[in-house]
Amino acid sequence: MTTEQYAIEGLKNILYIDLTNQSYYVEERRDLYEKYLGGVGVAINLMLEEYKEGTGPFDPEMPVILSTGPLSGVYPTCTKAVALFRSPHNGELGESYAGGHLAMSMRYSGYETVVIKGVSQYPVYVAIHDDKVTFRDASSIWHLSSAIDVGKILREIEPGAGRRSIIRIGPAGEKGITYADVNVDTYRHFGRLGLGAVFGAKKLKAVLISGNRELKSPEHNAYRKTVSMLYDTIVKTGLTEKYHNLGTSENILVLNELKGLPTRNLQAAYFEGAETISGELFAEKYLLRRVSCAGCPIGCIHVAMLKRAFSKAHEYEALNISYDFELIYALGSNLGVADPEAVLELIDACEKAGVDIISMGVVLAWATEMQQRGKISTNETMGLELSWGNKAAYLRAIDLVVKAPNEFYSALGKGVEYASQKYGGEDFAIRLGGLEIPGYHTGLGNVLGLSVGARHSHLDSAGYSADQKAFNQPISDEQIVDYIIDEEERRNILNCMVSCLFARNVYTYENVILALKAIGIDRTEEELKELGKDIFRKKYELKRKFGFKFEDLKIPKRFFETPSTTGKIDEERVERAIELYRKKRGV
Amino acid sequence: MARRLKVANPARCIGCYSCMMACARTWYDTISLKNSRIDIQTRGGIETPYTQIVCHACIDPPCMRACPLGALTKRKGGGVNLNKEICDGCGNCIEACLMGAIHLDAEKKAVICKHCGVCPKFCPHDVLEMIEVEDSGEVKITDTGPAPETSPVSSTASHKDLYGGKELGEEK
Numbered sequence: 001m002t003t004e005q006y007a008i009e010g011l012k013n014i015l016y017i018d019l020t021n022q023s024y025y026v027e028e029r030r031d032l033y034e035k036y037l038g039g040v041g042v043a044i045n046l047m048l049e050e051y052k053e054g055t056g057p058f059d060p061e062m063p064v065i066l067s068t069g070p071l072s073g074v075y076p077t078c079t080k081a082v083a084l085f086r087s088p089h090n091g092e093l094g095e096s097y098a099g100g101h102l103a104m105s106m107r108y109s110g111y112e113t114v115v116i117k118g119v120s121q122y123p124v125y126v127a128i129h130d131d132k133v134t135f136r137d138a139s140s141i142w143h144l145s146s147a148i149d150v151g152k153i154l155r156e157i158e159p160g161a162g163r164r165s166i167i168r169i170g171p172a173g174e175k176g177i178t179y180a181d182v183n184v185d186t187y188r189h190f191g192r193l194g195l196g197a198v199f200g201a202k203k204l205k206a207v208l209i210s211g212n213r214e215l216k217s218p219e220h221n222a223y224r225k226t227v228s229m230l231y232d233t234i235v236k237t238g239l240t241e242k243y244h245n246l247g248t249s250e251n252i253l254v255l256n257e258l259k260g261l262p263t264r265n266l267q268a269a270y271f272e273g274a275e276t277i278s279g280e281l282f283a284e285k286y287l288l289r290r291v292s293c294a295g296c297p298i299g300c301i302h303v304a305m306l307k308r309a310f311s312k313a314h315e316y317e318a319l320n321i322s323y324d325f326e327l328i329y330a331l332g333s334n335l336g337v338a339d340p341e342a343v344l345e346l347i348d349a350c351e352k353a354g355v356d357i358i359s360m361g362v363v364l365a366w367a368t369e370m371q372q373r374g375k376i377s378t379n380e381t382m383g384l385e386l387s388w389g390n391k392a393a394y395l396r397a398i399d400l401v402v403k404a405p406n407e408f409y410s411a412l413g414k415g416v417e418y419a420s421q422k423y424g425g426e427d428f429a430i431r432l433g434g435l436e437i438p439g440y441h442t443g444l445g446n447v448l449g450l451s452v453g454a455r456h457s458h459l460d461s462a463g464y465s466a467d468q469k470a471f472n473q474p475i476s477d478e479q480i481v482d483y484i485i486d487e488e489e490r491r492n493i494l495n496c497m498v499s500c501l502f503a504r505n506v507y508t509y510e511n512v513i514l515a516l517k518a519i520g521i522d523r524t525e526e527e528l529k530e531l532g533k534d535i536f537r538k539k540y541e542l543k544r545k546f547g548f549k550f551e552d553l554k555i556p557k558r559f560f561e562t563p564s565t566t567g568k569i570d571e572e573r574v575e576r577a578i579e580l581y582r583k584k585r586g587v
Numbered sequence: 588m589a590r591r592l593k594v595a596n597p598a599r600c601i602g603c604y605s606c607m608m609a610c611a612r613t614w615y616d617t618i619s620l621k622n623s624r625i626d627i628q629t630r631g632g633i634e635t636p637y638t639q640i641v642c643h644a645c646i647d648p649p650c651m652r653a654c655p656l657g658a659l660t661k662r663k664g665g666g667v668n669l670n671k672e673i674c675d676g677c678g679n680c681i682e683a684c685l686m687g688a689i690h691l692d693a694e695k696k697a698v699i700c701k702h703c704g705v706c707p708k709f710c711p712h713d714v715l716e717m718i719e720v721e722d723s724g725e726v727k728i729t730d731t732g733p734a735p736e737t738s739p740v741s742s743t744a745s746h747k748d749l750y751g752g753k754e755l756g757e758e759k
């Protein structure tokens with residue numbers, strides 16, 4: 001691929017930021033963008049370049065890499081930025097995606113990729129305005145009790161309204177909770193695997209990036225046509241209707257009916273209270289408005305309004321809280337909470353603290369079961385009695401996990417793998433690869449996808465969809481393995497672009513090729529697929545360097561005890577499927 | 588028959604920027620938010636409702652009066668036509684427009700909505716509409732029946748109901 005073929009502007013710069021001496025420089029890396037397009041493709045290569053054997057997640061040399069791709073800010077619903085880091089939660093590959101205004105701001109700033117290294121001596125925030133990078137003392141906003149407020153304050157101080165993105169951490173990130181998240185523009189997050197704790201260790205409170213540059217396509221008319229076609233496909237067909245309408249929370253009733261909704265720490269996969277925490281109910285009773293990531297006509301961000309009385313004299317406060325399927329599972333069904341307002345309050349508490357809600361939900365569910373089984377007592381919990389559906393206890397527990405006043409809560413802040421190694425109950429610590437599970441108990445595809453996935457996330461391969469297929473008509477285990485392999489590769493490619501995965505059925509190979517072509521980038525389906533494989537291999541190379549071994553993979557017994565959508569899952573069958581995957585993949 | 592752009596349902600905006608991208612791409616051959624004649628603004632991040640800043644087609648345009656060079660003339664249907672050749676970027680029109688609907692581009696030429704009708708075709712949430720007006724710009728009174736329900740049967744309720752309904756055409 002020659003530079004001439006790379007006709008779209010931008011896609012050349014990497015901005016390196018060093019927090020230790022508050023300096024920065026820009027490097028041109030056309031080679032990387034040309035070969036790997038952008039997003040995870042560019043980021044994974046940079047990580048391999050940067051990683052020095054033996055560097056821990058919190059070490060200064062360990063970089064955080066943010067990257068966007070060729071379609072970011074260019075086509076509808078290409079709204080994501082990827083973050084790569086070494087996860088402080090499981091020590092493995094940290095990979096996370098967030099939307100909001102981040103991708104558009106990065107793309108229009110001219111820095112499609114940002115690498116952040118070093119550790120500041122005192123809290124700072126970094127502001128990137130087009131080509132100016134400034135470091136400001138953030139000590140006065142360190143210790144704020146809410147990640148939401150950080151955005152409110154920086155919005156007043158910094159310019160660029162409407163063309164900027166503010167990503168920031170809350171108290172959990174400052175305190176090093178290993179599943180702390182990074183809040184992106186209030187309603188989106190780098191949620192999983194603890195990027196927030198890495199920010200905290202770097203004393204990096206926030207990054208603000210604004211950009212207002214122009215891009216030009218070499219073939220503007222082709223570009224316009226392609227935008228119209230993609231826009232129509234997104235808005236006028238049913239392909240994204242689910243996200244537009246009820247949103248992902250539509251899945252609560254669907255999965256519940258399929259007996260695949262983890263309930264009370266996955267002691268069951270059916271929640272009798274699902275009706276009252278369903279997407280339908282939230283939409284009817286609490287949905288206030290929907291908003292979008294910049295550049296996306298779907299508008300999947302569902303914001304609920306919770307009106308809460310705070311005195312007997314009819315005094316109310318109104319909270320705006322965004323909700324999603326995973327959050328309702330984690331703080332609803334999996335904690336036995338059937339009261340929708342309780343779910344919203346719990347979400348709100350986690351948002352302010354700045355933690356990954358899936359991990360927090362699973363940690364609390366495990367702790368509840370531990371206490372009920374008498375494996376821990378009120379000695380550990382400092383008097384708190386955890387019980388299913390007990391909102392007040394859970395609100396307090398979230399607060400205590402973040403504040404870590406004793407050894408027990410501090411263990412909870414390191415995740416369920418760490419806590420269960422210390423206190424027991426590993427068989428019902430529902431995690432895979434050290435990461436707390438998302439809201440699916442659908443069968444082999446799900447367990448396999450989470451086990452082998454590069455980041456042990458449902459977003460690696462959506463193994464639950466394979467189970468859904470298997471549920472509708474029997475397919476062989478090998479077909480499930482193949483499905484996961486295909487899906488991993490397809491997602492690797494989309495994650496170079498970087499499109500939102502909610503539009504994955506819009507950005508088919510055919511449409512990705514067309515979209516690239518209209519901005520002067522030629523790729524064939526074979527080349528794209530090769531890219532997907534290449535990224536897979538590099539991810540596993542990194543995982544190996546970070547110490548991942550299939551041999552260490554523990555699958556808690558709970559998965560095999562509780563019947564799933566596709567029936568009881570057999571342990572040996574999972575092992576055979578993992579073997580098959582490894583053989584096919586050569587890992 | 589004259590037509591003009593109207594921000595019909597501001598509260599339905601989801602902040603997708605599709606309108607801005609479409610305007611900039613159509614009139615400035617660019618992929619950006621720059622020089623879009625409509626501006627979507629956030630006043631308190633995306634936690635608070637969006638505002639849509641765009642020319643609202645004055646019948647007696649103050650921006651035109653403020654222009655010392657006569658670069659702005661009355662447009663049929665309200666608002667103004669800009670003669671780019673004449674505009675020297677003095678910015679008087681910007682001052683005159685209380686809507687804040689005018690800015691200057693990199694060549695120091697005024698950027699003002701042409702009421703061309705492209706952006707409504709890219710608004711997924713029925714915020715923007717083209718309405719029929721008198722040549723003078725006066726709003727035509729056509730509907731005299733009861734106001735339509737904003738229920739799922741309303742044509743402006745959600746794009747779900749637009750499937751197979753009114754066609755969103757190719758941009759011109």
Ligand code: SF4
Nearest residue numbers: 642643645650666684
């Ligand atoms: S630009 Fe402003 S002053 Fe001029 S016609 Fe439009 S709204 Fe009126």
Ligand code: SF4
Nearest residue numbers: 654674675677678680
């Ligand atoms: S900027 Fe141009 S259009 Fe506006 S008042 Fe000055 S000359 Fe007239």
Ligand code: SF4
Nearest residue numbers: 610700701703704706
């Ligand atoms: S009507 Fe035309 S000129 Fe006016 S904002 Fe919309 S696209 Fe731009």
Ligand code: SF4
Nearest residue numbers: 600601603604606710
């Ligand atoms: S296209 Fe419509 S919904 Fe999207 S930002 Fe513009 S006015 Fe708002």
